[in-house]
Amino acid sequence: MARGGLSHNQRQSQFWAGYRAVRDGLATSSRVSKTPSSSRGGTARKPREPKKPYTPAEYRPVETEYFGDSGEWNPGFYLPGQKKMVFGGDFAINDTHVDTLVAAGPNYCRNLRHFQCGDTDSGNGAALTDASIIRLAAACPSLIHVSLEASTNLTDASLLALVTKCPDLQYVQISGNDKVAGSMKGSALEAMTEDKSLGKKLQKLRLTDQGQYDKKFSKIVKSLSAKRKKLAIEVGELCEGGIGVDTWLGGKQKEGYQAFDGPGGFSRYGGF
Numbered sequence: 001m002a003r004g005g006l007s008h009n010q011r012q013s014q015f016w017a018g019y020r021a022v023r024d025g026l027a028t029s030s031r032v033s034k035t036p037s038s039s040r041g042g043t044a045r046k047p048r049e050p051k052k053p054y055t056p057a058e059y060r061p062v063e064t065e066y067f068g069d070s071g072e073w074n075p076g077f078y079l080p081g082q083k084k085m086v087f088g089g090d091f092a093i094n095d096t097h098v099d100t101l102v103a104a105g106p107n108y109c110r111n112l113r114h115f116q117c118g119d120t121d122s123g124n125g126a127a128l129t130d131a132s133i134i135r136l137a138a139a140c141p142s143l144i145h146v147s148l149e150a151s152t153n154l155t156d157a158s159l160l161a162l163v164t165k166c167p168d169l170q171y172v173q174i175s176g177n178d179k180v181a182g183s184m185k186g187s188a189l190e191a192m193t194e195d196k197s198l199g200k201k202l203q204k205l206r207l208t209d210q211g212q213y214d215k216k217f218s219k220i221v222k223s224l225s226a227k228r229k230k231l232a233i234e235v236g237e238l239c240e241g242g243i244g245v246d247t248w249l250g251g252k253q254k255e256g257y258q259a260f261d262g263p264g265g266f267s268r269y270g271g272f
Contacts, residue, residue, distance in 0.1 A: 053232065054171055054203040056114065056145050059084045067091050078104040083111060089119030095132035102139040109139040118149030120177040120209070120238065125150035133158040137165040147173040152180045156188035163192060163199030170201055175238065176209035184210045186220040193224045202231055208238040208245055226251035 063083040067073050069090040078101060085101065087093045102109060115136065118125025128151050137143070137158075143166040148154060154174050162172055176182030184207055192198045199205075210217075225233055225248035237244035247254050 056171065059114065073097065075100045075104070078108050080107045081111065082108065084114035085112060085116070086114075087117035087124075089122050089124060091117065092124050092127065093117045094127035095129055098128065098132040098136050102135050106139075110142055112140045113142055114145040115140070115143060116145070116147040116149075118147070118151055118175075120150050120175070123150055123177060123179065126152045126177075126180065129153055130155055130157040130161075134161040137161040141166055142168060144168050145171045147171070149173060149175050150177040152176045152182050155183045156185055159184070159188040160191055160198075163188070163202065168201055169199055170203045171206075172199075172202065172204075173206040173208075175206060178209060178238065182207070182210040186217045189220045189224045193220070193227050196227070202228070204232045204234070206234040208234055208236055210235070221248055222251065222253070225249065 063081060064086070065077055065079075065082050065084070066086045066088065067077075068088040070092050073091070087097065091097075117128075125148060128148065130153075133148070133154060134157065138161070143162070146162055146166075146169065148158070151158075151174055159172065159174055162169060174182065174184060221233055221235055225231065229250040231249070233248040234245055235248070236246050245256060247256065
C-alpha cells in the first residue's frame with residue numbers, strides 16, 4: 001500500500017512542486033500548501049531595508065550662496081531661486097545678518113531649504129538670539145536643514161519655533177561649543193513629545209555641548225526618543241572625534257553619533 005495514502009507518482013509530484021517553490025523564492029515553509037495562495041493573499045512580503053541616517057540634500061551651485069567671512073557678505077546676493085545659504089566658520093554672524101535675509105521677502109525666503117551658520121572652533125554663532133531665529137522660522141517655512149553651530153545663546157524657544165513653523169524640517173542642530181555651553185533646557189523636547197505634529201518629518205536632532213545634562217533633561221530626551229522611534233537625537237559633549245557624544249534612537253542610547261560607517265549605523269568617529 002502506498003505510504004500516507006499517496007502513490008509514488010503523487011509523492012514525486014509533491015516533491016518537485018515544493019522544490020520549484022523554494023527555488024523561485026515563493027515557499028514560506030518546508031510544507032507545500034494544498035491551495036495556490038495563502039490566507040494572507042499569497043504574496044510574500046518584501047523585507048524591510050534598514051533606514052539610512054539622514055544625509056543633507058545636494059544643491060546646484062546656482063542654488064547655493066556661501067559667505068566665507070564677514071568681509072564677503074553682500075545682501076544683494078540674496079537672489080530668488082537660491083535654496084541653500086551657508087555662513088562659513090569665519091563669518092561672525094549676528095541677528096542683523098539673519099534679519100537682512102528675512103527682509104529679502106517671500107520670493108526668496110519661501111524657497112530656502114538649507115540654512116547653516118556658526119563654528120565650534122571660532123565661536124561664531126554665539127551672537128545669535130532667539131528673536132532672529134523665530135523670525136527666520138516664520139519667514140522660511142520650507143526649511144529642511146537648519147544648522148546653528150556654537151549658538152550658545154539660543155534656547156528652547158528657537159527649536160520650538162523651527163518645528164512649529166517649518167513642517168518639512170528633517171535636520172536641526174542647535175549646539176554650544178567646547179568652551180561655552182548652550183542654553184537648551186528641554187521644554188521644546190517636551191512639547192514635541194506631547195504633540196507629534198511638531199517636527200513630524202524630523203530625522204536628526206543634534207543638541208550637543210548643551211552643558212552638563214541633569215537627570216531631568218536625560219529623561220526628557222529618552223521620552224522623546226521612545227515616542228519618535230525614527231528620530232536620532234544626539235547629545236553630549238562634542239570633543240575631538242565625537243568622544244563624549246551619545247545618540248538616542250528608538251528609546252535606546254548608543255555611544256557615538258550617527259554615521260554611515262558605524263556598526264548598526266553608529267560611529268564615534270563619523271557624522272555630518
